[in-house]
Amino acid sequence: MQLTMADIMNLDILEAATIRTAVNCLPARIVEWISITEAPVENFVRKNELVLTTGIGCENDMVLFEEFVHDVINSGASALAIATGRFIFDIPHTLLEFAEASNFPLIELPWELRFADISHEVMNELTRKQQMDLNESKQIQEQLLGLILDGQDLADVATFVSKKINQPIVITDKHTSIRGVYPKSSQITKLWEELSSEKVIPLNNDNESSFSQDPLQMKMQVESYKGQNLIQLPIIKGYNRIQGYLYVLPRSSLQSVDHLLDRYVNSVLEHAVTTSALWFFRENVIEETELRLRNDFVKRLALEPIEVWERVIERGELLGYKMDVPYVCIIGDLDHIESYYKKSQNNKSSFAEWFQSVLHYIDEELIHSAQSMQKQIMITHKHDEVIIFLETDSDSSSESVNNFLDLLDRRLTNLLPELGILWGIGRYHDPPYLFQKSYREAKLSINIGKKKDLLSPRIHFNDTAFERAILSLMNSEDMIDVVSSTIVPILQYDENRETDLIKTFNVFYDNQCNVSKTARALNLHRQSLLYRLRKIEALTGLSLVNSDHLFLLTLSLKVWSIGLANEIKQ
Known part of the structure; x- marks a missing residue:
């Protein structure tokens, strides 16, 4: 609940004050601070600040006074209260017209009214309002947490938040799939389908809110799509991991974002984001527990x-x-x-x-x-x-x-x-x-x-019969010794001389032991091929014209070809 100029003008201490301009705008003028300021303004006036002045810096200089008032208006102040009767006697008509056109309240105070008393009453009212805001914020937080503790989902969170701030709310996961929305309408559903299909959401255009130093608003991103404003808030887990998004869809495109996101709305949205993060955390814990149980079950089936x-x-x-x-x-x-x-x-x-x-x-x-x-x-x-x-x-x-x-x-x-x-x-x-x-x-x-x-x-296991047969043979120590004595000399020779006798024999065998065909396949001279074949015979002690020897050499190379060389005793 925010303090407005209408609230302040109802204070007893300001009964003798006169509102000179923008009477109808008082309920919309938010007051967050009060200060006593004299010319020059420079950067001493903050936004939403009620400024009190005696005009001492502008004594008898209406041009300087008008410049002072213009600076206060441009600073974003809530209103300007001027004590008249000593330095400023009458507010110029042109200044009143400018303030009225700017919807800016100018208030005339009796000189006898002490600024300290006004500041005291306004600060008391600000403190009272802030305490009310704090109590309401705490109540909203408890109600939102109660929804989660009662097992409610994000649809209930969206409903609660929407009713509190009187704006449509959509809560999504990190893929922008809707997990909660209020009010439910075909219009919002259609809008979301368009936003998703055209990849407008999630908003990632770096147009983060720059209208406030509020930590929550600094995380916001704002975009307009076909006349519909979108305000996106990330729902973040630890280490800045985004779990989802909360979207506000303002009913009016004419209402500025900074005016919409007042202190109360910010408080509600902040609690909504925190509550949504808690809901996602709970769901993640449940999913991770289920996943762990499933993984353990399937792993046990296998092992x-x-x-x-x-x-x-x-x-x-x-x-x-x-x-x-x-x-x-x-x-x-x-x-x-x-x-x-x-x-x-x-x-x-x-x-x-x-x-x-x-x-x-x-x-x-x-x-x-x-x-x-x-x-x-x-x-x-x-x-x-x-x-x-x-x-x-x-x-x-x-x-x-x-x-x-x-x-x-x-x-x-x-x-x-x-x-x-x-x-x-x-x-x-x-x-x-x-x-x-x-x-x-x-x-x-x-x-x-x-x-x-x-x-x-x-x-496929059905296609590995040959390899499985070899694997079964390798369970025999005698078989390992035979294969080792056959293949190791060739492997060592190829490694030391950088030759490829293994490939030579494989091509020779694939060509039905035909020397001419093998020479053509390897692009070798016939004599060079015969030299290699004789070297294989010399290294293994086997004859390539003996069918038993040829089978043994072929078997040994097949064992090596499927990667069982580590099983061979070297």
């Missing part, structure tokens, strides 16, 4: 054996998962994510923060893709891996997975171009072994895929 299937079904349903449908495991490997981060040009956040935002984007696209196909999906993360359980058709799981990844890749290409995710896909299994077995297969597919030069970034 731990299921003891009681019925308990898994019960817990999954509590978390919103449908457990009575077939699932296959898909693992997305983000092993190169850090190098991708370093190549990105506009990363202002740390890698950890950026990586979390990337995971969030990927999760959103995973969910969107699954919803588009009307499939259930469960997601969790483990280090640089995204672990997915996707609903599939048990008899055509590969086709379902490929369709899903096709859709996902198209969306991720726009969002994160050249990210290069490697996908490993398991098979469907019957419960209760469904999840752990499928995860292990997807994990093995990823490990095999990392060791090979792939033409496709997708590795």
